[in-house]
Amino acid sequence: MNVAFHDPLAAYRELQAEIDDAVARVLGSGRYVGGGEVEAFEAAFADHCGAGHCIGVANGFDALHLGLRALGIGAGDEVIVAANSFAATVLAVRAVGACPVFVEPSEATFNLDPERAEAAIGPRTRAILPTHLYGQPADLQPLLALARRHGLALVEDAAQAHGARYRGRPIGAHGDLVAWSFYPTKNLGAMGDGGAVTTNDPTVAAAVRTLGQYGIERDRSAASLGVNSRLDPLQAAILAVKLPHIEAWNLRRRRIADLYCEGIGDTEVALPHAPAWADPAWHLYVVRTVERDVLRRWLADRDIATDVHYPVPPHLQPAFVQPDIGRGAFPVAERLAAEVLSLPIGPHLGDDAVGAVIDAVRAWDRARRDAAPRAGAG
Ligand SMILES: *Cc1c(COP(=O)(O)O)cnc(C)c1O
Numbered sequence: 556m557n558v559a560f561h562d563p564l565a566a567y568r569e570l571q572a573e574i575d576d577a578v579a580r581v582l583g584s585g586r587y588v589g590g591g592e593v594e595a596f597e598a599a600f601a602d603h604c605g606a607g608h609c610i611g612v613a614n615g616f617d618a619l620h621l622g623l624r625a626l627g628i629g630a631g632d633e634v635i636v637a638a639n640s641f642a643a644t645v646l647a648v649r650a651v652g653a654c655p656v657f658v659e660p661s662e663a664t665f666n667l668d669p670e671r672a673e674a675a676i677g678p679r680t681r682a683i684l685p686t687h688l689y690g691q692p693a694d695l696q697p698l699l700a701l702a703r704r705h706g707l708a709l710v711e712d713a714a715q716a717h718g719a720r721y722r723g724r725p726i727g728a729h730g731d732l733v734a735w736s737f738y739p740t741k742n743l744g745a746m747g748d749g750g751a752v753t754t755n756d757p758t759v760a761a762a763v764r765t766l767g768q769y770g771i772e773r774d775r776s777a778a779s780l781g782v783n784s785r786l787d788p789l790q791a792a793i794l795a796v797k798l799p800h801i802e803a804w805n806l807r808r809r810r811i812a813d814l815y816c817e818g819i820g821d822t823e824v825a826l827p828h829a830p831a832w833a834d835p836a837w838h839l840y841v842v843r844t845v846e847r848d849v850l851r852r853w854l855a856d857r858d859i860a861t862d863v864h865y866p867v868p869p870h871l872q873p874a875f876v877q878p879d880i881g882r883g884a885f886p887v888a889e890r891l892a893a894e895v896l897s898l899p900i901g902p903h904l905g906d907d908a909v910g911a912v913i914d915a916v917r918a919w920d921r922a923r924r925d926a927a928p929r930a931g932a933g
Contacts, residue, residue, distance in 0.1 A: 558899050558908045560860035561740045565903030566804075570796055574746075577792035588785060596791035597751070599798055600735075604727025606753035608760035611786025612767050615714040615736020618750040619647030621784060622732045623682065625752075625762035626708045628653050632681040634710075637667040638868055638888035640686040644712050645869045647734075648684065656680070657870050657880075659887040663828055665689060665841065665895075669697035676701075682708040687716035687726060689864070689897075690742065690808075690838030691829060695721050695729045702730070710734065717742040718805040720834035728755045732763075737794055742808075742836050743801050745790040804902030808837035811900050811909050815840060818913030822920035824850070839864055840900040846923070847896045853919045859912055862897045 567574060581592055593611050601609035612618050628634060630652035636644055638657035648655040658675045661668040667685040683702050685693035693711070702709040709730030713719075717735070719726045727733055737749030752763045765772055770781025812835075816826055825843040829835050841864065844850055851861050868888040869875045882889065898912055 556907065556911050557858040558860060558904075558911055560862050560897070560899050562901055562903050563739045563744055563746075565901075566744070566797065566800075567746070569903070570800070573796045574793055577796050578789060581789050581792050584788075587788060590788055592788040592795070593786055593791040596786070596795045596798070599795055600751060601727075601753060603798060603801070604725045604733070604753055606728035606733070607755040608753065608757065610752045610760055610763045610767065611791060612750045612752060612763070613784040613786065614748040615712075615734060615738060615741075615750040616643045616647055616650075617767070617782070617784040618714075618734035618736065618752045619644065619684075619710070619712060620650040621763050621766045621782070622710055622734050622752050622759075623647060623651045623653065623684075624766055625759050626682065626710065626732060628681050628708070631679060633677060633679040635667075635672050635675050635680060635683045636869075637686055637688070638870060638885040639665065639865070639891050640688065640712065640869065641714075641865060642869060642872060642874075643714070644684065644686050645875055649875070653681070654679075655869070655875070657868075657885055657888070659885050660688075660891065661694075662887055662891075664691055664694070664830060664833075665827075665891065666691060666693040667698065669694055669701060672698065673701055676705050676707070680705065680707060682710050684710045684712060686712040686714075687719055687836075689827070689841050690715045690719055690836030691827070692716065692719050692721040692726055692833045692835065694830070694832075696832075699730060708732070714738070714741060715838035716836050717838075718801045719836035722832045723834075726836075727753045731756060732759055737790065742805060742838050743794065743797060746793050747787065747790055749786050749790040749794065750784075751786065800902075805836055807902045807904075808900055809835075811904060812837050812840055814906070814909050815842075815898065815900075815913065818909075819916045819920075822916060823923060824916060824920070837900060839897045841895050841897050843891070843894045844896065845894055847894050850916070850919055851896055854912070854915055857911075857915045859915055860899060863895060864897050866892055868892045
């Protein structure tokens, strides 16, 4: 059978009548920017993640970059990020004029390592920016303590973590500011671009809102160098339809993670590990093997789509080249980039598809074991 990696159309099929109604309502409202649809979704999403404020923006990148600006981070400042995060996290730091300082991730959780983060703090450090990578919450308690001890902001990239919990509390307001993306394939996805910032700090919330509206506060004059970054009411209305389903969808993702654990836990492939305090959103199911590219091809030959998140760590991407930081500078991040493989997971992935993935990985594992003694003898 053909197993797709993402299937955003399935969510539309599940909720088609409600989504079509919501879209028709917006079209018939005559209000095509801002308004009640956006306000209603902002309130619902703030409530969902236990945050005092939610500000819709145009995309996840803007959530990060306007969030950093709202916290006063800019030229000459340093922001600590995991050396294996997505390019957008790093680009947002650069977009405000700050310098990203890469820190090796924990090999067990793929997330920013609090001890290594502490060692990276210097006189110019202004913020720590963990990504809840693959939907696994970063270890926020020690990161928050670290931020408080050194007077730094804690900014969370939660673009992959809708519905995840840390020590029982939803991701959404543990740190000073949380950035979200509603890109169509995220756990909560729009049908186009969308993003949001959540925070408990009313001053930060107001600053993000102003920056996303040209920096204009009152009397139509720009108080700061803002941009135009707004959550579209069509997307807000669609997201409001989807939001009540995220818990059930994430439960299905967790079920698939459990099936993978039962099905391929005894193979050569290393499975993701969730610490006891983590309730992951299972945005991605990322396994590891030194033979990643061989396994990927094996699965592709059997019509199983996989992906790699991410094949090149930021410090080796041309846009982020820094003097004296080349290959070998972050061995853990580089090893992960060479070994990680994302298997299909999603709220609408059926048991038959999951079974096909498990069978294919097991067959690869058997073939590999059978070949090993001969390779050794030869
Ligand atoms: C998707 C994503 C972003 C960017 O979100 P967009 O809405 O595409 O701008 C940022 N960080 C991470 C970790 C992401 O996965």
